[in-house]
Amino acid sequence: MASVYMILSVMFFAGVLYVLNRFAKSKANIYFKVFAVLLFAFYMARIFAEDYIDQFWGLENNLFSPVATAFLVLLKWLTLVSIGSAVVGCFFNIKTINNIIAFLGNFVLLFNIIFASSIFKMFDGANWSLSGYRAIEYILEMGIFGAITINYLITKIKTKDWQDLTGQIKYFFIVLPCLFLAMMPLSTLQLLFGHSGRTIEDFNLMHRLVMYGIVIVTVVLFLAFRKKDKQIRDFALTFMALAAFFAFFYNHNYKDLSYTNLPLHLCNTGVIMVLLAFVFRIRGLFYFNYFVNIIGCIVAIVMPDFAPDMFAASGMHFWICHIYVLILPILARLFGMFSRPNFKMMRMAVYIFTIYFVSMMFANAYINSFASVDYFFLYGNKIVDKIGFLGQIKLNYVWLPVVNGVTYKVFWLYDILVYVGFVFLMFMIWLVFEYFYKLEDHYAELLALKKIDSLEIKELRKKMKGRKLSEPVNPEGKDTLKISHFSKVYGLNKFKSVDDFSLEVHGGEVFGFLGHNGAGKSTLIKSIVGIQSITEGSIEVCGYDIKLQPLQAKMHMGYVSDNHSVYENLTGREYINYVADLYLVSKQDRDERIDKYSKMFELTDALDRQIKGYSHGMKQKLVVIAALIHDPKVWVLDEPLTGLDPSSSYQIKECMREHANKGNIVFFSSHVIEVVEKICDRIAIIQKGKLQGVFDVKKLKENGINLEKLYLSFIDNTEGEEHAELLSVQKKAFEVMSGKKTTKVKVSANKKETADKKKTT
Numbered sequence: 001m002a003s004v005y006m007i008l009s010v011m012f013f014a015g016v017l018y019v020l021n022r023f024a025k026s027k028a029n030i031y032f033k034v035f036a037v038l039l040f041a042f043y044m045a046r047i048f049a050e051d052y053i054d055q056f057w058g059l060e061n062n063l064f065s066p067v068a069t070a071f072l073v074l075l076k077w078l079t080l081v082s083i084g085s086a087v088v089g090c091f092f093n094i095k096t097i098n099n100i101i102a103f104l105g106n107f108v109l110l111f112n113i114i115f116a117s118s119i120f121k122m123f124d125g126a127n128w129s130l131s132g133y134r135a136i137e138y139i140l141e142m143g144i145f146g147a148i149t150i151n152y153l154i155t156k157i158k159t160k161d162w163q164d165l166t167g168q169i170k171y172f173f174i175v176l177p178c179l180f181l182a183m184m185p186l187s188t189l190q191l192l193f194g195h196s197g198r199t200i201e202d203f204n205l206m207h208r209l210v211m212y213g214i215v216i217v218t219v220v221l222f223l224a225f226r227k228k229d230k231q232i233r234d235f236a237l238t239f240m241a242l243a244a245f246f247a248f249f250y251n252h253n254y255k256d257l258s259y260t261n262l263p264l265h266l267c268n269t270g271v272i273m274v275l276l277a278f279v280f281r282i283r284g285l286f287y288f289n290y291f292v293n294i295i296g297c298i299v300a301i302v303m304p305d306f307a308p309d310m311f312a313a314s315g316m317h318f319w320i321c322h323i324y325v326l327i328l329p330i331l332a333r334l335f336g337m338f339s340r341p342n343f344k345m346m347r348m349a350v351y352i353f354t355i356y357f358v359s360m361m362f363a364n365a366y367i368n369s370f371a372s373v374d375y376f377f378l379y380g381n382k383i384v385d386k387i388g389f390l391g392q393i394k395l396n397y398v399w400l401p402v403v404n405g406v407t408y409k410v411f412w413l414y415d416i417l418v419y420v421g422f423v424f425l426m427f428m429i430w431l432v433f434e435y436f437y438k439l440e441d442h443y444a445e446l447l448a449l450k451k452i453d454s455l456e457i458k459e460l461r462k463k464m465k466g467r468k469l470s471e472p473v474n475p476e477g478k479d480t481l482k483i484s485h486f487s488k489v490y491g492l493n494k495f496k497s498v499d500d501f502s503l504e505v506h507g508g509e510v511f512g513f514l515g516h517n518g519a520g521k522s523t524l525i526k527s528i529v530g531i532q533s534i535t536e537g538s539i540e541v542c543g544y545d546i547k548l549q550p551l552q553a554k555m556h557m558g559y560v561s562d563n564h565s566v567y568e569n570l571t572g573r574e575y576i577n578y579v580a581d582l583y584l585v586s587k588q589d590r591d592e593r594i595d596k597y598s599k600m601f602e603l604t605d606a607l608d609r610q611i612k613g614y615s616h617g618m619k620q621k622l623v624v625i626a627a628l629i630h631d632p633k634v635w636v637l638d639e640p641l642t643g644l645d646p647s648s649s650y651q652i653k654e655c656m657r658e659h660a661n662k663g664n665i666v667f668f669s670s671h672v673i674e675v676v677e678k679i680c681d682r683i684a685i686i687q688k689g690k691l692q693g694v695f696d697v698k699k700l701k702e703n704g705i706n707l708e709k710l711y712l713s714f715i716d717n718t719e720g721e722e723h724a725e726l727l728s729v730q731k732k733a734f735e736v737m738s739g740k741k742t743t744k745v746k747v748s749a750n751k752k753e754t755a756d757k758k759k760t761t
Helices: 002-023 025-047 066-089 095-114 116-124 133-159 165-182 188-193 205-225 230-249 266-280 283-302 313-334 343-367 382-386 390-396 412-464 521-528 550-555 572-582 587-600 616-628 646-661 673-679 697-702 707-715 721-738 749-760
Strands: 480-488 498-506 510-514 536-541 557-560 634-638 665-670 682-687 690-696
Touching: 002 025, 002 095, 002 116, 002 133, 025 066, 025 133, 025 230, 066 095, 066 116, 066 133, 066 165, 066 188, 066 230, 095 116, 095 133, 095 165, 116 133, 165 230, 188 313, 205 230, 205 283, 205 313, 230 266, 230 313, 266 283, 266 313, 283 313, 283 343, 283 412, 343 412, 382 390, 390 412, 480 521, 480 665, 498 521, 498 536, 498 665, 498 682, 498 690, 510 521, 510 646, 510 673, 521 536, 521 634, 521 665, 536 550, 550 557, 557 616, 572 587, 572 616, 587 616, 587 646, 616 634, 616 646, 634 646, 646 665, 646 673, 673 697, 673 707, 682 707, 690 697, 690 707, 690 721, 697 707, 697 721, 707 721
Parallel strands: 510 665, 510 682, 557 634, 634 665
Antiparallel strands: 480 498, 480 536, 682 690
16 A cells, blocks of 8 residues: 555656646746755655664664565665755756666656565654644655656656767666765665774774775765766766765654754754755855864864764764765865865854854753753863863853853853864864865966976977977088067056067077067077967977977077076075086087186186175176076077176176187077177167168178167158158168168158258257
């Protein structure tokens, strides 16, 4: 008869849900969610009472045979997993979970109908009755559950969702064991295996294994879900939060409910807050758990306040609830369900904890005047048993206010010390979190760099066409610095600091790079030497692509920056040797070059002194020596003569010329025209990020072109005769470089007028 009533209940609710879905297709998903909430409510109503069978240990009892008991315990487990999947799964659209609801759910429903009488006997014992509260509740619960599972199956059949059937089956049997481990009825081990004979306490072997296991499980869950879709991660977290919620209220007898038996212990509130925070995305509840309840759980796990048999339902209740409240906020943060907290949130958590703590102080004092409670362990001796010296403080500093003839007891100093200790732990956990945030950032940065590296290696392989990756991309450019259509944009700026710049510099040249401050000289140079990224285009150094082959390209370069940053606590010799080690220079070569250049730059006596005592010029010369220690094919200098005395400037100019005469490239930026004119073979002028022209200095001199006027012609914004003269110099320079005549430069009528006015004045 029980099975008949259950079938009727399933048919009724399944029909209602089907009709709602049939005639309101646009709101079909909403109705599934409504039924999921109803299923949650009915299940909670059922577990708020103790099952008769849970008073037994092992398979022996006065209700069923051992085989029947084992079967019913497993069916109870299957039912809980199916109900949890249906409650959470209706709010997500995950194919594997949909399959579990549709197939496992209907399988479980069928067995619940067949063995309905035995299940009711499991609830209420041999004297169960169909008119009893739990029987009626379970019939309605199975009706709502069946409505969800049957309609999921109907939808599956209608949509013919059979593609990749092998893959669906594989994931079905991968996910299902995980759901079983996450949501196990607390009495399962007690009923299947009886007494274990072991307890978890005082750092015994089982206690240590449990603590190690918590760390391992957290790491495994993170690694298993870190690359999964956000919807899958959110489902997993919500399912585990629901499992903790079900476990906490399992067998809470509704007859014992009163204000003396409320879930006001810190970790008890954590179980409720975690589920609410995950379901409704309540940031305040989450961060309170994150900063406060995690500490409470760590303390409880490290120092458990009671030690029943490890298979007992009460022991499982303690460990499952505390473990979930500990690891779920950490995983939720790692998986991005909630953003990284700041210190303001930490302070807010302290404020809320203060309110909670003071409330528990007075709740303990009030309730203990006529009943016995120990919320947050402020009234009993559980903290005192672990931290002995607090015992005397607790007994000696008592406040006994009398209100309406009733004396209340408040252990004021003891409570203050517990509060201060807990807040101290909160700040310690914040420091731990800050450390792990840095690790998280570092890990994310490494992943991003790894991704970039893999893409660049893929691009390099494509360019090399089977050649070794250590070979130059362009073997013909071994004596060349080649810049092709280079552009640079900083951050989110729309303005290009350098725009479509192309240039080739060959071995044996001293090449000058001219431009006023802000024209783009340093931007280009820093990209040449690999300090900053390339937005568009490419740069090749001796045939090596600086973007795709940075190590090989940099081994062929020496760089003198414009700020001369050095390790000032080293001596000059130590610094040069350090750079030589980076470039794998042999001892014989470095000793010869150190001797040569230290004499050239008159640094022999200063080499063994700390750099912090060097003058600006001495540091400049030291950097030059370090840049030349590996005899680079390309020597790049950014404003090398700024702030130097005439003697030092002369020495560096001589060294540049000597290096180029050996067939190397010297590329340097400057805005000192006289220097460029004396030592350069060719020059390039840049203005507002654009290349204005490339000129041969010797040809300019032969044709009487003034380099200073040529430079000013690109940056001068004046009008009149002076401007016209500069434009004619520019025109003539281009004619010389091109080797052919061009049309005359026209000066606009307005400019002529301005010139005439100037003359008249």
